[in-house]
Amino acid sequence: MSELCQVAFSQVDITPDFQVELIGCYRKDNRSQGVLHPLYAQILLFQKSGETFCLVAIDSLGLTKALADDLRTRVANHLNTVISHVMLNFSHTHSAPAPSSFALNGELYFNYLCEQILKCVDDAKTNYSPCKAGWAVADTWIGENRREGCTVVDNRLGALKLVDSKSGRPIAVVLRITAHANILMSDNCRISSDYFSIAREKLRSYFSCPVILIQGAAGNVKPVGVHKIFGGKISDLERIADILVDSAKGLEFKLDNIEDIRMFSREINYISDVPSETEAQRIAQEALNTCGIDGANWLGECERLRKAGINTQTLQGELQFFKLNNGCFCGVPEEIFAEIAIEVQEKVNDPLVFFNGYTNGCTGYLPHMEEWEKGGFETLYSYLTYYPFHGHVMPFRKNTAEYLVKLVIDNWRDITAI
Incomplete structure (x- = not known):
């Protein structure tokens, strides 16, 4: 009988308590004016056959490749593994800090982000459980193509469910979705994870465990029903989240031991x-x-x-x-x-x-x-x-x-x- 895969989940607040420059769209004043929704980083660790793998989801527009590799290297060193065993996934919210030297407190925020994620890794390392996993796919219509004359959308709601192999307790569900996190645009100057935060909470209630959202092929896909330049309203955050919850009801998982990772x-x-x-x-x-x-x-x-x-x-x-x-x-x-x-x-x-x-x-x-x-x-x-x-x-x-x-x-x- 092969060795059971061990998995651990943790999440951490990565919202700055200092003013930052928001990135993602034109604003007359890019300086943040408080917090609308907190930002989070979520981590899944997998251990099998002496190897460790780390999946990280971050509420951020995204890092440059150089900064991303810096963060991955820090995480890999923390886990005594290699950088190719660390995968970062960005929500691409357009109401998050710009973590670069070009921005107000950008370097300060990047270092804070790294410190918080490393703390999250440490926390996850104490929570390993033997795990079973299962994939599922359903359709969801949270996005629409924003390019003139185009209608193509990858409407797959991809899902990976992880449960404790002994107790059957759900550990986490990873959902792969496809729609820009840009409902909140130039008229919003508060830090926010856009629809991700509200959707995660609603989905957590439905699945009875933490939910990680991973952005898919959304380069030309906006949330359905909002303007492609000016975005939408706060009420649209709830609407998109509700569509996701309804779509998740169509997921059917078959759980097995993790043999190949x-x-x-x-x-x-x-x-x-x-x-x-x-x-x-x-x-x-x-x-x-x-x-x-x-x-x-x-x-x-x-x-x-x-x-x-x-x-x-x-x-x-x-x-x-x-x-x-x-x-x-x-x-x-x-x-x-x-x-x-x-x-x-x-x-x-x-x-x-x-x-x-x-x-x-x-x-x-x-x-x-x-x-x-x-x-x-x-x-x-x-x-x-x-x-x-x-x-x-x-x-x-x-x-x-x-x-x-x-x-x-x-x-x-x-x-x-x-």
């Missing part, structure tokens, strides 16, 4: 091109006319790169897998479009393979080829504002999604053939 990474090299002066001027003018975005700083950065002889920018990325028995979360640090996750699921012919964005960072939108060619805010104009955080001034080349899908499929076939 793996977490590993594959490196990716992303390439983007620096625009010519003429092209950059055209893009900046279009962004101003279409979205009211001031691209002056972005134009200056493009000019600096050209003068330095830099015509392309290459970023080292990462594709990470978390496989447990017959299901899988895999993800990249980008805001991938829903079509990409659906293509992966269809080509592997398995509804329990969930390809996610917002994993181990957040470095910009990643559209599939058709939407790349259309341009627009997600695929182009957003870089005029967020290039300092993303580390590149233009989107990755248009064949990037195609390459990424192939990489996911090839790796999935390799690990399921073992």
Whole structure:
């Protein structure tokens, strides 16, 4: 009889008690004005056959890849494991602190975030229980495509339930959902986890255990029934949460011992091109006319790169897998479009393979080829504002999604053939 997998859950409040700069949308004054909903980090630890794996969910817009790797390294060292055994998942709330040196108290908040998460790891280490697990999938309609002329949404509500194998007590449920956490936008200056906080509490009551929400392929998906730019009202938070609870009632779990658990990474090299002066001027003018975005700083950065002889920018990325028995979360640090996750699921012919964005960072939108060619805010104009955080001034080349899908499929076939 194989060794039983041990699992532990813990969560910690990561809400700052000092003023921060909110990130995620334009506000006349980005300085936070109190707290609407607390922010949390949640941790699941798994131990089997001498290996430790750590799944972390964080109420945050996301970290740069460098900061995410810093945090993962700290957690890995704390657990005496390797960085590829730590997976971060960001809710992508647009009412959370900007944890970077560019922002008010950004470095202070990042260090606080790390300290709180390490405390959470310590707490989880004292709570291990032998575990059984089961996957399930249902449909949910919390999101809708926000791109002009597009209707595609990955409406799968993916679920992983963990229970104590001795008592049958539920330990936690992980739900993979797909919809931007941006109901609260420019008219909100209070810290909030958006609909995640309310949804978790309602779902906790339904499942009688903690619930972890993981963001899926939401790069072009907004919460249903809210404006794609201005967001919605506080009442919409409750509405979206209620849809999730109703959807969760369709989940049916079959629990088994955890026989196969793996977490590993594959490196990716992303390439983007620096625009010519003429092209950059055209893009900046279009962004101003279409979205009211001031691209002056972005134009200056493009000019600096050209003068330095830099015509392309290459970023080292990462594709990470978390496989447990017959299901899988895999993800990249980008805001991938829903079509990409659906293509992966269809080509592997398995509804329990969930390809996610917002994993181990957040470095910009990643559209599939058709939407790349259309341009627009997600695929182009957003870089005029967020290039300092993303580390590149233009989107990755248009064949990037195609390459990424192939990489996911090839790796999935390799690990399921073992």
